[in-house]
Amino acid sequence: MTAAKPAPKPQAKSVARAGGRGRPSKAKGLDLKETILDAAEGLFARHGFHGVTTRQVAAEAGVDTALIHYYFGAKRELFDAVFLRRAEILNQAREASMNAYVAAHDPATMTVEGVIEAFIEPLLRISQDGGAGWKSYFALVAQVNNTPAWGGETMARFFDPVVHQLVETLKTLRPQAEYRDLYWCYQFLTGSMMLSLSETGRIDSLSEGECHSSDLEAVRQRLFSYCAAGFEAVIAKAK
């Protein structure tokens, strides 16, 4: 019914615009925004987009329901805000990690495992050191990654560039490899990585206590060499 966008746009006018009179948003507004995002993040991660109501988010954050719409607009916009908040940090960390690896090695000493480690390690480190919010976030991404309806476009929108960077680096390292094979191997890698990062608890019960989802150190010790060996095997077989 609404024509264009009657949307509320509180957006950080921060330091007061020229001639402005009103209240130049102090810290309180931002803190609340973050509180809402945190609450939404945890709930979305556990129950998915449709499994959460704006009222639940409001209750979890301890704010009025209307405030969510005031700050973020529609429910889907809130979700996007949750998704975007950490995606940028993540992409920067990964890009920096891969650039650092390439810069620190000359082509002769670079290895497939090294590149893969540079691609994955930032996520493991952030998940371990970044606080509980990051764990929820990875669970959220894993869920989106497996959502056919709109997951694909969402993932592409936020994460494609750094993936291309990985593939191109691997192509430089193994020029004889076909792109087909590299992309398929990436698909296998990301499936393993996301499931491990999302800490579903499945491996805990399956292994009857031998392994724990939360043990990212155990992931670190195995995932890099697992994926690297897989890549090499696929490339070798294709020749």
Add this chain to the structure above:
Amino acid sequence: MTAAKPAPKPQAKSVARAGGRGRPSKAKGLDLKETILDAAEGLFARHGFHGVTTRQVAAEAGVDTALIHYYFGAKRELFDAVFLRRAEILNQAREASMNAYVAAHDPATMTVEGVIEAFIEPLLRISQDGGAGWKSYFALVAQVNNTPAWGGETMARFFDPVVHQLVETLKTLRPQAEYRDLYWCYQFLTGSMMLSLSETGRIDSLSEGECHSSDLEAVRQRLFSYCAAGFEAVIAKAK
């Protein structure tokens, strides 16, 4: 409010019970049940449990909303029915496949890749030959596998036994390997496998047309050797 279970139990009385008079459910009731399950399967696979309403399922199946509750009870019971229907077929096929592999080889000629192939191949074949319903089903399983809230227990309830069979077979083949490592490798394997089977379309756009989610032959040519090499590398490193 309701005490115990006022639930409708139409359950196949099939061939008419002794002294029965009424109508001994012909074929129509069963067909309709399957139609509803098919509709629910497709919708759940695309949008998840909470992203689908019983009314949508009814509309898709071309039946009245009340009929769904008549046949399946609550929405969650419908979901479980969808999940269970193919899980049994799947488990039988995988168990048979692995047994056949073990029976056809003496220990000396068995390989890790062979065991893994016996574990995965049935799913690929069924997805290719079993009709569109199976593709939806795998997407559904992939989604459940990445759902922290209740996905873990659901997966365990339906799929743990055959996974233990895989791990035990691998343990026989590589007695020096630790269970820890085998379970982690399985975690990596299942992440890759489920993402590939669910055909999210993500690899299509990512690879800019080089690869296609629906190309399960491409998966077959790469996934077995990828995982096998990964397993061997992890086992070797642990020593």
Add this chain to the structure above:
DNA sequence: TTCAATTTTCATCACTTGATGAAAAATAGC
């Protein structure tokens, strides 16, 4: 203090949700 701008609360709307009970239609043994 005044006052305009912002933030927060409150009440509520129009609509959808899962679910149910009662009536109607269909079915098959007698």
Add this chain to the structure above:
DNA sequence: GCTATTTTTCATCAAGTGATGAAAATTGAA
């Protein structure tokens, strides 16, 4: 055709959904 049973439809409920407009409270510049 009669009748007991099952299947299907219809109308509807109580609770909850996302969202909004208006009022109240808060804030800081003038």
